[in-house]
Amino acid sequence: MITIIFNLFKKNYFFTILKKILKRFERKTFAEATKWAKSHVKYTTDEYLLSIDKNLFKETKLYMKELEKESLKKLSTLKFSLGGGGNYKLLYFFTRKLKPEIVIETGVAAGWTTLAILKAMKANNFGKLYSSDFPYFRIKNPEKYIGYLIDKKTYYSNWILDIRGDDIALNNFASIINDSSVKLFHYDSDKSYSGRTKAFKTIKNKLSNDAIIIFDDIQNNLHFRDLVRSLNVNFEIFEFKGKFVGVIGFQ
């Protein structure tokens, strides 16, 4: 509790934390969203990736096994949890498949998906990842642990990290990235309906026409359902560690 209060009054954190608290009062649609997500699952992540590219799927499996081993070992030295990772297999696979020059992601935490994207960029020999995050205010010195799994020296030329929260960080990215230049967008930060809506609105013009858009934890509320309906696009949904991830764009 003392740590939370201390972080609350840190410079620049107060308003973001306050907004996060207020968002907890948004309409609860978890049950409806979970039912909707579940009813749209057609394949497992592995079946889907295998059907797109057999060789790349093999590579993804191999590299992601290594990533899991490395990451679990590193995290085992910590006395607290940095939360679970997103669907890193999907992120590795699509970064290799699309060979994007620019990727935007929100939500780094320990950095499972961040590491998957950066590893794929190294294999591609190019690519820049713009990551937005906000420190976990329940732990002491939270800034220190953002991207804990990432070896900063190896990836410094591929990675731009802004930890001021999506509202500021995504506006910052939008001001420096060209329109229609982002081929892959991964959202895994503020899980509220309004947070998702605002983030997507901010980066929408930056996405190329054929961009892959991935939203994590779509069971939290009806945002993903409403988004695919309003865009009138095809989509896939996968179950991942008891939660659901939605993918728009690759058919």
Ligand SMILES: C[S@@+](CC[C@H](N)C(=O)[O-])C[C@H]1O[C@@H](n2cnc3c(N)ncnc32)[C@H](O)[C@@H]1O
């Ligand atoms: C589920 S974790 C991300 C997991 C990560 N993708 C991985 O695979 O390891 C969510 C992250 O989003 C951050 N977050 C929450 N609200 C945020 C906001 N408004 N802006 C930016 N990041 C936020 C949390 O602090 C946390 O670091």
